[in-house]
Amino acid sequence: MRMYSGNPDVPDDVFRDVLIQIRDFVRTRVIPRENEIMSTDEIPADLRAQIADMGLFGFAIPQEWGGLGLDLVQDVELAMELGYTSLSVRSMVGTNNGIAGQVLVDFGSKEQKSRWLPGIASGEIVASFALTEPGAGSNPASLRTTATPDGDGWIINGSKQYITNAPNANLFIVFARVRAQTDKDPGIAVFLVPGEAAGIEVGPHDHKMGQEGSRTADVNFSNVHVGADALVGEDGDAGYRAALTSLARGRIHIAGLAVGTAQRALDESVSYAASATQGGVAIGDFQLVQAMIADMQTGVMAGRALAREAALAYQTGEDRRIAPSVAKLYCTEMVGKVADLAVQVHGGMGYMREVAVERIYRDVRLLRLYEGTSEIQRLIIGAGLVKSAKRKLGS
């Protein structure tokens, strides 16, 4: 039985105003600057300041800690709005609200939360999620960064790669091995490592295919000392669980983003099809073009329904494992197809820089890779279903 009675912290009428505002902000203040963001590979400082003032760095951080406190049902609606423009803008606030921030929200102690969350919610602190390593991306359980006890604290050694927002991070949420991996126990713990800690070296930022304005980099930890208060959760077990939980929630958010971007690609295509002509005929009058638009619209609507459904199932606790993967898999694959069709509808124009669908085509490619590749989502879904069927047979 599903019971969702809304978010007591953010009632529907308040949330409605928030959504209207975000939509307006995206359309009037961000969209006009998409090409500036792309060509400078930077979010302009004044835009970042507006985003921080508005409270976007903390939309999913509980109010108790200075955030807005959206639940996932609301988060996914917001994601659809943010997905409508350059994804790097979302990425700037994404780690604070999502994978990094949620580890603290779900697993941090009261002291840890009060030290970090208010700054994360206001945007004064940029938090990065440092899990992936060379050779340990899809299979993070095999990661090799270590944390060894030292006095009452820990010493961290190892290298992470592709870490979003690392170049300006004030806090790294670092996953490190504290024990050898066994079948039952991945042996991974998670640590809060201040960005200024001695021994951290952030490499030059990566040159990516898309999402200009968002930066990733390698992060090296050599003999980085942290206190006992840096360990998240009382025991060393919390870490890996934290990673998985944080990622599952994030998958639904990404599904929402994908839907938002697909909607944009569709809107751009429909208006282009209605106005561009060949031999005096609007290209939108050609039925083959209409078919592309129909496929795009169908994908967008199916994705939107699925993202909402998965968010609801997550929020009510009905399904926090299969549904997030289903939503991420479908919606990110869907937006890949929609972006491809959008370029097709635009013809040669779709291949040109500064045309929105060209950027979208590159931006969305990432969605199928990070926070679990499409293959990994399929494994989670398939293995999860078979496992529960076997369990039923066994009982």
Place this chain on the structure above:
Amino acid sequence: MKIAVCVKQVPDTWAEKRLRPADSLLDRESAEGVLNELDEYAVEEALKIQEAHGGEVTIVSMGPERAVETIRKALSMGADAGIHIVDDALSGSDALATSAVLAGVLKDRGFDLIIFGSESTDARMSVVPAMVSERLGLPQLTFAQKVDVNGGTITIERQTDYGFDSVEASSPVVVSVVEKINEPRYPSFKGIMAAKKKPLETLSVADAGVAAGSVGTGAAWSVVADFAARPPKAAGTIVNDEGAGGVKIAEFLATNKII
């Protein structure tokens, strides 16, 4: 400093607007209602003055039930309280009636500064600020692109064709602002939450001290006798320039009696 900002809910600037066939009034249901753009600048200016000089900012709006959303928006930007004048009798009011109602509400409340946007995007008349100041017997500092508050002296800068006018008056005064004046802030999420809890007074025409018979369509000094949709754009004439393009253009202009 007690500041009032008068704001209006208008149909979304970009939406297609329609008149209602029944009474020739703007169909406000047909488009999303938004806070009139120039009024956002007025609210921003009030908040800036409040930040620098202290005091209280009250939002005043006359409009149908849903105009309360517009007041809320201004409250979420940071204003302290709202006054909403809502009355069935008000439907179809012209600028004269609107100014009478606003003046009725504003007088006797001790405002030092009453700020307006210089025009609304739906009617574009720019007369209400002047009418209100006249009714209240207050000096009017209109079309300000800069406002300075120095004790009880308010100075504004107004751009004209030949330079700047610097106009000064002692408070209380009525000021209207143009969009050059500032960059309106975005409400923060916290502002949106707080706005729900701020005091909002709802008044009728009678509360404003105005007779119901002197407002609304019946009392309007101008009426829409008839209206028709703008004809669709006719297809243009395409002239292929095969050497005689200039002549053809001249002929076209001559036929249309332009030259």
